[in-house]
Amino acid sequence: MSGGNVVAPQGAEIRIGKTGAILIQIGVVVAIAVIWEMSTRLGLAHPFLLPPLSAVLGRLAEDTMSGSVFLDLTLTLYRALTGFFIAAALGIPLGILMARQKLFGWFFEPLISIGFPMPKVAFIPIFILWFDIYDTSKIIMVVFSCFFPIVMATYAGTKNVDKWPLWSARSLGTREGQLLWEVILPLASPQILTGLQIALPVGMITTVVTEMLMGGRGVGGAMIQAGRFADSVGVFAGIIEIALLGMVVIRALEMLRARLLIWHPEARH
Amino acid sequence: MTSEFGIKVEGVSHSYAGRQGAGTLALKETNLEIARNEFHALLGPSGCGKSTLLYLIGGFIPVQNGVIRTPAGEVHRPGPDRGIVFQNFALFPWKTVLENVIYGLKKQNRSKEECEERARHFIKMVQLGGFENHFPSQLSGGMQQRAAIARTLAVDPDILLMDEPFGALDAQTRRVMQEELRSIWRNSRKTVVFVTHDVHEAVFLADRISIMSARPGRIEHEIETGLGLDRDDSVIESKRFIELSEQIWRLVREQAISASRGEH
Ligand SMILES: Nc1ncnc2c1ncn2[C@@H]1O[C@H](COP(=O)(O)OP(=O)(O)OP(=O)(O)O)[C@@H](O)[C@H]1O
Ligand SMILES: [Mg+2]
Numbered sequence: 001m002s003g004g005n006v007v008a009p010q011g012a013e014i015r016i017g018k019t020g021a022i023l024i025q026i027g028v029v030v031a032i033a034v035i036w037e038m039s040t041r042l043g044l045a046h047p048f049l050l051p052p053l054s055a056v057l058g059r060l061a062e063d064t065m066s067g068s069v070f071l072d073l074t075l076t077l078y079r080a081l082t083g084f085f086i087a088a089a090l091g092i093p094l095g096i097l098m099a100r101q102k103l104f105g106w107f108f109e110p111l112i113s114i115g116f117p118m119p120k121v122a123f124i125p126i127f128i129l130w131f132d133i134y135d136t137s138k139i140i141m142v143v144f145s146c147f148f149p150i151v152m153a154t155y156a157g158t159k160n161v162d163k164w165p166l167w168s169a170r171s172l173g174t175r176e177g178q179l180l181w182e183v184i185l186p187l188a189s190p191q192i193l194t195g196l197q198i199a200l201p202v203g204m205i206t207t208v209v210t211e212m213l214m215g216g217r218g219v220g221g222a223m224i225q226a227g228r229f230a231d232s233v234g235v236f237a238g239i240i241e242i243a244l245l246g247m248v249v250i251r252a253l254e255m256l257r258a259r260l261l262i263w264h265p266e267a268r269h
Numbered sequence: 270m271t272s273e274f275g276i277k278v279e280g281v282s283h284s285y286a287g288r289q290g291a292g293t294l295a296l297k298e299t300n301l302e303i304a305r306n307e308f309h310a311l312l313g314p315s316g317c318g319k320s321t322l323l324y325l326i327g328g329f330i331p332v333q334n335g336v337i338r339t340p341a342g343e344v345h346r347p348g349p350d351r352g353i354v355f356q357n358f359a360l361f362p363w364k365t366v367l368e369n370v371i372y373g374l375k376k377q378n379r380s381k382e383e384c385e386e387r388a389r390h391f392i393k394m395v396q397l398g399g400f401e402n403h404f405p406s407q408l409s410g411g412m413q414q415r416a417a418i419a420r421t422l423a424v425d426p427d428i429l430l431m432d433e434p435f436g437a438l439d440a441q442t443r444r445v446m447q448e449e450l451r452s453i454w455r456n457s458r459k460t461v462v463f464v465t466h467d468v469h470e471a472v473f474l475a476d477r478i479s480i481m482s483a484r485p486g487r488i489e490h491e492i493e494t495g496l497g498l499d500r501d502d503s504v505i506e507s508k509r510f511i512e513l514s515e516q517i518w519r520l521v522r523e524q525a526i527s528a529s530r531g532e533h
Contacts, residue, residue, distance in 0.1 A: 164359035167329050172373030172424060173349035186363040263363040263404040 048232050056236045063237065068222075073245055075218040079135065080207040080249075083142025084200055091147050091199075092192060095154025096180070105155075112151055120145040120206060124213055133214045138207065145206040146199040153195020157188035190264055193257050200253055204246050219245070273340075275305040275460030276326055276428065280335035282485075283321055295321040297485035298335075303477075305340065306458045308451075310471035312517065313481030314525040319464045320356055322486070323430045326462065327353045339428060349376065352426030354434040356464075358417040360405040366392060366416045367401040373424040391419040394449055396442065410437040415446070422453060429454075429461045435470065447474060448502075455498065468518045472510060473500070480520050483528030490520050 016024070033053055039045050040052040047055075063069040097104040098112075124141060131137035161184050169183045170176075185192075211220025219241050226234025278301040284292040295318040303309045311319050324330045326337055328347040337344040339351065360369050370388035379387070392401055395415035405413050414437045421429070434450075435443045451474060454461055465471050471478050475494055482489040494513060496504055504510055 164355060164357060165361050167327075167347065167353075168355070168359045168361065168420075169372075170329070170347040171327060171349065171351065171353050172420070173376035183361070186361070189363075263365075263406065265406040 087146035091150030099158035157191025282334040310475035314528040318486030356432040
């Protein structure tokens, strides 16, 4: 061993670079896949409890050919995104109002504080009673669970905007009514985006859980169906579908953030 | 000389709310009259209320006691007649340098082309040519400061409030900026209030200099520099400049010493 490698841990991180990081990430996925496959092949796990990866992938390929994967994924994605966007359309304006209008703040603050930590799944029976077991109540569940992180982040981000850019704008001739669009929202946008990034996975989880509890089509429903028929390959196929869908959607939002916040110091290292 | 006023501060006190009850008295019964088109420098120990006075004239914080007047009327809120360069720059972080400078121009009746042309002109003037499309977070402190100066100068306000505007600059750039500012002031006849800790800078730039007492701040001394309208670098070597600097430095030091005694 040479003495020149003492600083390796820190230096290595810098030298690996972007392609290197991607290679490592692929390596991790491949390693998990190999361990999974080997442990069933070698008989370490019962093939019913943990079906071999190759069987699960085979099922995914079959379902892709027949198109049923797309139906389930599209339905799940449709519910998750519709709920998410409705929650954003309600939550962002409400968060801004709460921060800007004292009366709104006083009124909604306690309600939001109570609602935020409440387990939203507990409301599923109520929504089934009030609405139906189809799309409406599923989407309402997603709206309900996405709403709180979005309101809270918008409220906090809008309330705590730095006063200096506001003062600058006012001295440059910005009227009070223009401040919100021209200064406050851009300043609060990193926090609002963070709220959306927290809400989206919450919405995906809620969608799948709701589908599992209410049945019908969709990734969650299909998994419960597979479980009932003791089709463990089908259950694992569902897990992989959800994982891939979640990853794609969350990455998309990350990319959107990077695009929108190129001005932010976080965009540079 | 006509006695037309530029800014009148009459009996203005200001106290900042404290966490429990007792607030901080930053200004006490401050009086200051600045003539129209005067270049006025404000000196005083750190924490004596110089920024507070500028914020009051700017209309950013409400006047609690007394009155502040400008030719446009009594001050109640900020307005584009009073441009300000903040001590901490206060740029719009989501806008590029060019967009920052254009922002205020767009609020005026100017064509799109004129806004851009004017913005580019002032960016060049503060020596930021080539950085038009950089965001503030990509600039050094001194560069951000110059971008803020360009943004304020571009909108051509009647009154210019500058809070240590060259504080983050190296000596070389600082000198260039001082000369630019003086020539802008010379050509466009503005009323300037210029806060600085640099006695030489104050004497070089100003017609009149006020020295504030330690907190709670008041105007303790007012001094005419009498160095004439047209000065160049050579004025620095003049006897008057050297004596004046010496005298002002002594007065500022007195206040700084009483400030350090006042602290417990
Ligand atoms: N937002 C605030 N809240 C409470 N107290 C404040 C606030 N801003 C300033 N002060 C107090 O008011 C006094 C005057 O502050 P100010 O910023 O006007 O001083 P300054 O003369 O500009 O100092 P410096 O030369 O260091 O910039 C200070 O003693 C400070 O403690
Ligand atoms: Mg200050």
